[in-house]
Amino acid sequence: MNFIKRALLSTKAKKGRTILLICIFSAILIFVLAGLTIRSAALSATESAKKSMGATITLSTNKEASFSKSTQQSTDSSATDSSVDPGSYSVTPVPLEDATAIAKLDNIKSYNFLSSTSAGATDSITPISSSDSTSSSTEESSSQSQQGMPSGGDQDSNSFGAGNAQGDFSISGVLTTAAADDFSDGTSKIVEGVGITAADVDSNNVVIEETLAEANDLSVGDTFTISNPTDETVTYDVTIVGIYSSSSSSDSLGMNFNFLNPSNTIYTSYTFANTLKGDDYTGTIDSATYELSDPETMSAFVKKAKKLIDTDSFSLQTNDQAYQQMIEPLDNVASFAKNIVVLVTIAGIIILSLIVMMSIRERKYEIGVLLSIGESRVKVIGQFFIEMFLIMFVSLIIASFSGRFVGNIVGQQLLDQQTTESTSTSSSNNQNGGGPSGQGQGGGRGVSSIVSSKTTEEVASLNITLSIKEIVQLGGFGFAICLLSVLLSSIGILRLQPKKILTS
């Protein structure tokens, strides 16, 4: 243990050298710790993002296949029939049988069926109007109609075909409201009564927005009548089983169309939505969403599910793209942080090795004396290692106190940069991606906006903290730097002969 004592004495005696080495080692360890904490925080945020996003798979019509099939048919028939619109395509609704078969697969946490349509108002209920002046709205609508645009707020202007007809109310047919996007992400919540559940299948039960309920003086248990979107003479009595509140607001498009106003969204069972759409839609849905209990099983799940459906007509979309977009800045930060750790560690080993080498050259005489009085080379190297270890220990304490702050500053700067890049890329993609996809398919726009808001939330919540794990990791890196730098520089000691040192 004599060499430990010598190391202590030497460290204490050579204060200048010790302080210099502490400063250098601290700087190295601070950067290593910053890298470790940033990486840890980014990985933690990624994990959290994964949990918050879950893994959702959507079964819906394969629009691309439908469109190309339609285009092919259009090309084939163009020679004989010039009236076929090359830009139109027919959508095949998803058979309920297929959606149910997929729902029976393993690893499904929850699932939902979606079937959306619209409905017209009757005397028993008035939709929430987005415009203050009915007359001006009507005039504008009329003007827009003349220009070929769909008009809003006018009950008489329903002119769309079955399943897509414009009405006063947007009907969201679901299996359960709890699994509907707006409810699962907290945008909407039941404030009175209950939501739609699987027990409401084949019933006329509905859940309406509280503004709509207040405006029409309706409450849970009341009934009102809505009309078929394509034939207003066909009406349906519906019963209110729940009232929900929604924090979503109408956009400029919604100002012109009542059915786009979030307050005019009525939730009901998918079976009743199908009834409104017509007999052709019985036993079908627009789409189905499946939330998996383990996101890791997504690929396997999709593989199994594809065997159960006609992939030419239907597609299974995973939320992987949204998830990837969400974690991209975090991945970049984590990757950069990992590079920081590796580069700083290598640089640290090189810098400290050079310093120790120079120090050993200066201490050749001391080494010679120790060897001449019978000290072994291993113990001489051990003394240098202990000296470096003591310096590392002090540096570790300094780095532990300051590394977190450096990590916060560097991490935040990196994150801001990555988020800005990601946001600009994302907005550029959105602009290229076209306009709103409409509410009819119950997905596109809603999911995008949720993903966007969640991304911002997750990225902003990147929290760089210092845990025992990081300190232990830092200690490990410090120990490795310490050991390697001493070993590299000790190659010279092994070659030193006491006689040559002492007689030179």
Place this chain on the structure above:
Amino acid sequence: MLSVKDVGYWYENKDNSLYENVNLSFEPGKMYAILGSSGSGKTTFLSLIAGLDKPKEGTILYNDKEINKIGLTNYRKKYVSIVFQSYNLLPYMTATQNITTAMEISGSIQPTKKEYATKLLDSVGIDNELAQKKVTKLSGGQQQRVAIIRAMCCDHDLIVADEPTGNLDEKTSKDIVQFFEKIAHTENKCIIIVTHEKEVADACDHIFELKHHEFQVIK
């Protein structure tokens, strides 16, 4: 105690050897001087018997064991102490610490090393106050005395000294030589001093002179 048998040493080739077929014996309780002019190879000879270097030919036996077989590091650690002309003390340590360090390295069985070191230092005129100072704060004579005590304290039977008085004034040199005599005669140590000073050599029991690549017995 220490036998040098047929030892030869050269740096580049045998034709320019420093010496060949050297046969000498050293006994405990006696002080030996090795005289020679500068560059004659006396310090190299001391390196060989101190285990700092290996002879090119021949063997060196310590208590009838080849020092190569003992292992040079082990030999230096357990059996031989060296006093250098330039003291070779550890500069970041006090006089006491230099001595206790050597004791610990050699595996000294002294139970109270610090007290023992202080007592030995006091016996050569290094009082407690000086003993607690960094060796760099001591004079040349004081440092040499510390170096001698460091060699003594390890309880090694063989002490080799390379020009121990080379850097000292006449009076201090005399004191040091007397001190060596005392150690050799009262503590039954074998002391081999390499020197070019005749006064130092005269104080020794036996004198070998390295001249014309050969050791000659003068006394």
